[in-house]
Amino acid sequence: MAPQVAKKDLSTHTLRYAVRLGDDALILGQRLSEWVSCAPFLEEDIALANVALDYIGRARMYYQYAASLSPHHKSEDDFAFLRGERDFENYLINELPRGDFADTIVRQLIVDIYNFHYLSALRHSKDQALAAIADKSHKETRYHLRRSRLWTVRLGDGTEESHQRMQRAIDEIWGYTHELFTQDSLEQLLVEKNIAVDTASLRTQWFTDISATFQEATLTLPDTEWAIHGGRKGYHTEYLGRLLSEMQFLHRSYPGCQW
């Protein structure tokens, strides 16, 4: 039987859950936005900016919802700009450097397939605000996934060089995927309340989908065993601190200003 959770606690937990989802979206959106005017050709500058915009927009929706649950009159910008490295609870995969185009496409494929199933489930959350965000986001993710699948196949089955770059990118990121399917007690509790998504239940489908795309792209799954965890506990790679110091510098330099 699920432990009794007071209403106030539930709203605190939901707030924290929404902030986490916002962190995932913001950090990845920030990384993607680094591609603007660095992409392999102009159409990709535009397309990657578009995906970045979707993610940052998504972060704003989660943060705004969290702010509405907060008793301390917080704003979306307080969540984004006034928390430090240990406060962010995004999955580590989102904070990795953008790398080359292969690194970005592989990360997007992993995350897009994950989000496709995740948001599908979150649409049925008992929390209506989260369900509404998921509904809007799922439409965007369908488009993102079409893109990352297409690119994975093109690059995997393109030239010798592109194949090698893709395979290297997969091998280097694979250990970061395990974290996506493990949940702490906070999320487990919200799963029991039908608010959060049970990520462990998505794993088989995710694995089937990504294997199929890799096969079409003539790429192979790595057989290495390493796995890295920590994001949901606020244990991060060194990359996050640098990302935050750039992102937050102006906002923090002029405390309390309107922009």
Next chain:
Amino acid sequence: MLPQTPKKTADTEKQKRALFQRKIDAGQKIEPNEWMPSEYREMLAYQLTQKIYTETIGMQPESCWVARTPTLQRKVILLAKIQDEGGHGLYLHGVAETANIPREKITADLHSGKNPYSCLLDYFIQTWGDIGAIGWLIDGAAICIQVSLQRTSYGPYARSMIRICKEENFHQRQGYQIMIALARGSAEQRKMAQDSLNRWYWPALMIFGLPDDQASHLKDSMKYKLQLYSNDTLRQKFIDQTVPQIEYLGLEHPDKNIKWNEERQHYDSGDIDWNKLSSIVKAHSSCHARPRLQHHRKVHAEGSWVREAQHAYRQKQIQRKLNAAA
């Protein structure tokens, strides 16, 4: 027979030219497959290429601030603006293709240094205030020109300008809104706004090109309606519209001697340093380092494996289809 042929060609050329000019004078559009004088084609190619560089290289200076915007809302707006500029680059590449100027050539001529681009694009964007000033003043100046180009004589060009202008208005507004927030903000923010205004006002005036009496192609491009108003006319329009905007912000005008001229019904500019400003436009060779060009070259080279892979994959697909059909 023989001596007559060149004369006949000359006549036809003359007739064609007269017909062409009559069309332009009547305000009709020239469409891609029509005959056009070679200098018209050259001027058109030059203008389009310059505009494409401005749109696409212009993405760089602004994108260097995307990571550091002071709020999430500003991040979304700035990203959307830069994305628009990329879109403008694509529309204009489309226009250039109708005039038989392939995209690869435009890029290659940029990289080889054959075609210069405005030095203005190499100006450093130092503070967040610069992002506001650029949207407000640089996009604002560009709009003055682009609005007039909605009536330019080359059909596809005119039509692309109608689309572009719709988005440019949003660019100027977001820049001005940044300035309003700064001007109404803390003392430090006001200082930031004034500093950016001081640095970007003069370059904005140069967007319109050299003064009319020094602009060599002005007469021809106006004759062909590749330019609808002279450089000085458009510049004056911008100067006039900017004065009340600066007043509204409560900032000081960077031109200390600007004065309303009752007789001309325009503002007289005070101390424009034409020598310095002309060097911005003319002397691409005098810019020592061209960081934006170097960046463009580097990114293009880094992306080559992606473009090659895309091509190789397409070829494989075609081959597979052929094999399946055989």
